[in-house]
Amino acid sequence: MSVRLPPFQTLLDRHGDDxxxxxxxxxxxxxxxxxxxxxxxxxxxxxxxxxxxxxxxGWLLVIAHRKAIDLHRTSGRRPIAVGEPAExxxxxxxxxxxxxxxxxxxxxxxxxxxxxxxxxxADLDYRAIGNAIGCSEAAARQNVRAGLAxxxxxxxxx
Amino acid sequence: xxxxxxxxxxxALDEGLLDVAxxxxxxxxxxxxxxxxxxxxxxxxxxxxxxxxxxGELASHVSxxxxxxxxxxxxxxxxxxxxxxxxxREFSTPVDWSLSHGFLLAAxxxxxxxxxxxxxxxxxxxxxxxxxxxxxxxxxxxxxxxxPIIVPCHRVLRSGGGLGGYGGGLDxxxxxxxxxxxxxxx
Numbered sequence: 001m002s003v004r005l006p007p008f009q010t011l012l013d014r015h016g017d018d019x020x021x022x023x024x025x026x027x028x029x030x031x032x033x034x035x036x037x038x039x040x041x042x043x044x045x046x047x048x049x050x051x052x053x054x055x056x057x058g059w060l061l062v063i064a065h066r067k068a069i070d071l072h073r074t075s076g077r078r079p080i081a082v083g084e085p086a087e088x089x090x091x092x093x094x095x096x097x098x099x100x101x102x103x104x105x106x107x108x109x110x111x112x113x114x115x116x117x118x119x120x121x122a123d124l125d126y127r128a129i130g131n132a133i134g135c136s137e138a139a140a141r142q143n144v145r146a147g148l149a150x151x152x153x154x155x156x157x158x
Numbered sequence: 159x160x161x162x163x164x165x166x167x168x169x170a171l172d173e174g175l176l177d178v179a180x181x182x183x184x185x186x187x188x189x190x191x192x193x194x195x196x197x198x199x200x201x202x203x204x205x206x207x208x209x210x211x212x213x214g215e216l217a218s219h220v221s222x223x224x225x226x227x228x229x230x231x232x233x234x235x236x237x238x239x240x241x242x243x244x245x246x247r248e249f250s251t252p253v254d255w256s257l258s259h260g261f262l263l264a265a266x267x268x269x270x271x272x273x274x275x276x277x278x279x280x281x282x283x284x285x286x287x288x289x290x291x292x293x294x295x296x297x298x299x300x301x302x303x304x305x306p307i308i309v310p311c312h313r314v315l316r317s318g319g320g321l322g323g324y325g326g327g328l329d330x331x332x333x334x335x336x337x338x339x340x341x342x343x344x
Contacts, residue, residue: 004217004218005217005222006214006217006222007178007213007214007216007217007222007224008222008223008224008225009163009180009213009224009225009226010210010213012159012163012166012225016159016162016163017159020162033162036162037162037165037166037169040166041166041169041170041173041175044166044170044175044176044223045173045175047222047223048221048222048223
């Protein structure tokens with residue numbers, strides 16, 4: 001049976017801002033625009049063949065996550081942490097008000113960085129995070145916890 | 159977000175990933191929604207038609223790769239503007255018939271051939287479409303015409319001169335017929 005997929009424009013209207021917010025946290029404001037375009041083009045390419053339309057927001061965010069990884073791989077940049085109390089990250093906030101905090105998150109090892117960003121910038125649950133980064137729900141939770149601990153520690157030393 | 163979507167539409171078009179582009183087009187009868195494929199205009203919706211339903215049908219029957227891309231609609235928009243201003247008698251913008259099949263397609267093609275300012279009855283249209291007895295089916299083909307105005311179903315009336323029906327409302331049908339009558343090219 002084929003899935004009834006909404007017009008792609010509807011996805012942009014509903015989730016385009018969330019994907020951008022996630023990407024700003026994951027790769028920084030400067031690269032987020034390019035990454036957003038790459039994400040949406042990849043999504044458009046795959047869209048008509050999509051088998052499951054039940055979580056289109058999660059699907060877009062996983063693609064955005066992959067594009068963010070591609071960028072980290074090709075650029076090899078690791079931004080430097082400066083700034084504010086790490087406790088702010090424990091609340092699911094929009095990343096824009098705390099660019100320094102997200103810069104600190106971007107210095108974490110790959111899986112922790114991805115898990116923390118998907119949890120707090122994209123508000124994905126642990127199961128979806130596990131699917132995105134290729135681990136169990138429990139491991140996703142552990143990666144978020146470890147990532148937060150590392151950011152806190154870094155802050156104390158700063 | 160508009161700028162971002164415009165940029166995405168440009169890149170998607172380059173890569174063959176934009177199957178349906180749509181935009182809203184202002185007109186004397188209200189805000190129309192117009193959708194095009196690479197083949198031509200596939201849908202024109204009247205102001206009363208909910209846009210999300212129109213786009214949802216296009217997603218199911220044409221392709222879900224749909225973006226709002228006003229730049230892609232420049233050609234049909236110019237022709238519609240000229241038509242509503244009484245300066246255009248025949249649309250040259252291509253039509254994509256992919257929402258029409260079988261007798262509905264035949265009836266709509268026959269309708270597209272009715273010249274500006276002239277009218278036909280549903281019975282005449284059925285005949286022109288090759289099935290003189292399919293008068294009711296011809297009426298259905300007009301009632302659910304996916305590209306009104308460009309496929310001029312307003313030029314089809316009841317035998318005896320009654321207006322018949324119109325998807326955009328009878329006031330609009332009357333208005334369009336008046337527009338075409340008042341165009342006197344002497």
